[in-house]
Amino acid sequence: MQEVFDSNSYNLRYDEETNSCVLVWKKFGGRDEFRTPLMHLIEMIKKHNCKDLIMDGRNGEGVPEDEWTWARKVAIPGLGETSLKHIYFVVDADSIGSECTEKQYSYFIPRFKLDKVSSVDAALSMIKNGGEIVASPEILAMTKADAIAYLGLPAHANDYAVDDKFWKLTKNLRGDNSPEGRQKIADLSAAYDIATGKRDERVKKEEIRNNELKIFGKTGEEWRTYFSYTWYMYLIGLVLIFVAGNLAYDAFIKPRVDSSVIALGHFSNDSSYMEDFLTIQMGFQNPTFTTIDIVVPNDQGQMQNAYASQSASTLMLSCPNVLIFDKQTASYYYSAVLDMSPIYELCRDSLTPTQFAKLRPVFLSERDAMEIIAEYEETYGAEMNSASEVDLSQFDDTLVMIGIEIDDPEVIDSLGFDSGWPVGDPSLVFSVYYQTMDYHESENIIINLFRQVL
Numbered sequence: 001m002q003e004v005f006d007s008n009s010y011n012l013r014y015d016e017e018t019n020s021c022v023l024v025w026k027k028f029g030g031r032d033e034f035r036t037p038l039m040h041l042i043e044m045i046k047k048h049n050c051k052d053l054i055m056d057g058r059n060g061e062g063v064p065e066d067e068w069t070w071a072r073k074v075a076i077p078g079l080g081e082t083s084l085k086h087i088y089f090v091v092d093a094d095s096i097g098s099e100c101t102e103k104q105y106s107y108f109i110p111r112f113k114l115d116k117v118s119s120v121d122a123a124l125s126m127i128k129n130g131g132e133i134v135a136s137p138e139i140l141a142m143t144k145a146d147a148i149a150y151l152g153l154p155a156h157a158n159d160y161a162v163d164d165k166f167w168k169l170t171k172n173l174r175g176d177n178s179p180e181g182r183q184k185i186a187d188l189s190a191a192y193d194i195a196t197g198k199r200d201e202r203v204k205k206e207e208i209r210n211n212e213l214k215i216f217g218k219t220g221e222e223w224r225t226y227f228s229y230t231w232y233m234y235l236i237g238l239v240l241i242f243v244a245g246n247l248a249y250d251a252f253i254k255p256r257v258d259s260s261v262i263a264l265g266h267f268s269n270d271s272s273y274m275e276d277f278l279t280i281q282m283g284f285q286n287p288t289f290t291t292i293d294i295v296v297p298n299d300q301g302q303m304q305n306a307y308a309s310q311s312a313s314t315l316m317l318s319c320p321n322v323l324i325f326d327k328q329t330a331s332y333y334y335s336a337v338l339d340m341s342p343i344y345e346l347c348r349d350s351l352t353p354t355q356f357a358k359l360r361p362v363f364l365s366e367r368d369a370m371e372i373i374a375e376y377e378e379t380y381g382a383e384m385n386s387a388s389e390v391d392l393s394q395f396d397d398t399l400v401m402i403g404i405e406i407d408d409p410e411v412i413d414s415l416g417f418d419s420g421w422p423v424g425d426p427s428l429v430f431s432v433y434y435q436t437m438d439y440h441e442s443e444n445i446i447i448n449l450f451r452q453v454l
Contacts, residue, residue, distance in 0.1 A: 005040050009033035012040055018127040020052035021045055022120055024090075028062045035067070038075040045082040053079075054123040056090035072107045080111045088123035091116045133182040135190030147194035159196055166192040259287040259441060262315050262433075264333070265326035266295050266302060266420040273416040277449060290315055293420065296329050297376055300423050316433070321442040323431045326419065330362060330403050330429040332376065334369030337431035340401045343443055347404070350447050355454035360405040362429050367395040403429035404446070411453050 005012040010033065011024045021044050023037060045053070087108055108114055117123045126133055142150065148157055151165050166188060173185050193199045212219045218226065227234075259278055263269055269291040278287035292312050295304045316336065323337060340361070348356055371392055406412065407427045412419075419426040430449075432442045 003044075005037060007033065007037075010037045012037045012044070014044055014048060014050075015124060018052065018124055019048060019050055020054060020124070020127055021048075021050050022054045022056075022124075024056040024120070025059050027059055031067065034063060035070065035075070038071065039078075042075070042078045042082060045079070045084050049083045051083055051085045052088070052123075052127050053084055053086070054088045054090065054117075054120050056120060058090065058092065068107075076107050076111065084112060086113045086115070088115050088117045088126070090118070090120055090123065133186045135186045136183070139187045139190045139194075142191065142194050144194055144197060144200065147191040150191045151188075151195055153195075157195075162192065162195045257286050257288055257318070259284045259445065260318055260320035260437070261287070261289045261322045261324065261445065262312075262320045263289070263291040263324040263417070264294050264312055265324070265329040265428075266293060267291070267326055267426075268293065268418045268420065269416045271416065273414065277452065278445070281448060281452060282445060288318075294329055295420075296332055298328065298421075300421060302421065319435045319437045320433050321436050321438065322445050323433050325403065325429045325431065326421070327362070327405060327407075327427040327429055328421070328424075330431070331364055331369060331372050333431070334364055334366065334373075334400075334402055336434055337402050338434050338436075338439075340404055340431060343432065343446060344401060344404055346443065347447060347450060351450060351454065355450060358406060358408055358411070358454050359450070360407065361401050362403040362405050363399040364402050365395075365397045365399050367392050367397040370395050403431040405429045406450075406454075408454075414453055 003014045003016075007026075009026055009028065009030075011022075011026065013022050014020075015022055021041060023041055028034060041053070044050070089105065105114055115123075115126075117126065122133075139147075139150070145155055148155060148162065151162065151169065153161055153165055157165075169188055170185060173181050173188075176182070176185075209219055215223065259282065261274060261278070269289075271289050271291065274289040275287065278284050278289065292308055292315070293305060294308045294312060295302045323333065325333065344359070344361055347359060351359075405427055407425060409426055412426045412428055415428070417426070417428060430446050432439065432446070436442045
């Protein structure tokens with residue numbers, strides 16, 4: 001479809017700059033010359049998704065009643081099915097400011113917003129400014145002296161006098177939504193802006209800005225203002241990049257954990273000895289050593305950490321090679337360790353007699369372990385039967401070696417452990433986790449550690 005339809009009776013065109021349609025009647029040229037442009041108009045609005053229409057019908061007098069009936073029943077409903085929202089009617093000067101109450105406008109009122117304007121150019125200017133009327137060109141071209149005179153003030157009038165005069169001149173125009181009223185407000189506002197020197201100040205600032213060095217379109221001051229309001233966004237961005245980088249490093253670059261030792265008991269450890277042993281002596285690339293201070297039921301006044309057991313359970317999911325306990329804690333992890341008899345015998349063959357003599361096997365039966373756990377649950381208020389109500393006969397009473405104990409204070413100290421129990425000699429019990437990631441490596445860790453520290 002063409003963008004312009006022109007005949008002796010009408011001119012219909014599409015204005016690309018404002019995305020609007022303009023229909024100007026030259027004369028009423030009969031039925032076809034009335035209906036054809038309206039049908040073209042509907043298609044043009046649909047094609048460009050226009051929201052604004054400018055219609056000048058001042059020269060289209062003499063439209064018969066039957067054509068208005070057709071327009072009311074066909075053309076106007078057709079326009080209502082398009083994206084059209086606002087119609088500007090070009091009228092004579094004496095009609096500007098009046099409401100759209102005439103018969104020809106009444107057909108449009110339920111469907112569209114209507115305005116009367118003085119010319120097609122005035123309507124296009126309003127559309128460019130979002131439906132707002134802008135000041136007249138002759139007002140915008142005024143000097144400060146011209147604007148003061150336009151407001152009816154003497155040349156020496158100060159800003160207070162300008163403010164007072166502007167308020168008086170616009171007092172009766174407030175609330176006047178007619179195009180004429182809005183035009184008068186726009187002109188007075190522009191004159192006030194010029195008379196107070198605000199326009200000239202903006203122009204001066206813009207000239208200074210245009211002469212300043214710019215980086216990516218902004219001056220130094222503009223960048224400072226920009227960052228004063230948006231710095232937190234960049235901080236959040238840097239944090240996200242850092243987190244994403246760490247996740248990417250852990251997922252794709254960082255070596256996988258190749259060995260793990262977890263120490264569970266009422267003690268502390270500075271970890272340096274164990275980390276050096278695992279990396280330097282054992283040759284692991286990415287070992288982990290973790291200590292959790294767990295306090296089991298006792299009569300020494302030591303209190304349990306509320307989240308220690310949960311942390312231990314979570315760490316167990318990594319399937320560690322070796323577990324290290326103090327003797328008080330080892331009995332509570334009967335089900336988490338393997339029978340240490342084979343490793344104990346291997347120690348007999350691998351260590352010197354003096355070294356082996358410092359080892360103590362720790363035995364516990366399943367029945368004894370369940371009794372200890374039942375007492376623990378009862379002490380901490382868990383919802384299960386008390387120790388006296390548990391049928392212990394159903395559990396095996398065969399003793400199982402659950403760990404290998406070292407009770408030499410100097411050896412324990414050399415390993416970096418510091419007991420938290422106020423009463424009793426320190427001790428460490430070494431065990432292999434029942435789901436160890438590598439049983440052979442677990443053996444090597446324990447035997448080589450004993451060989452080095454004993």
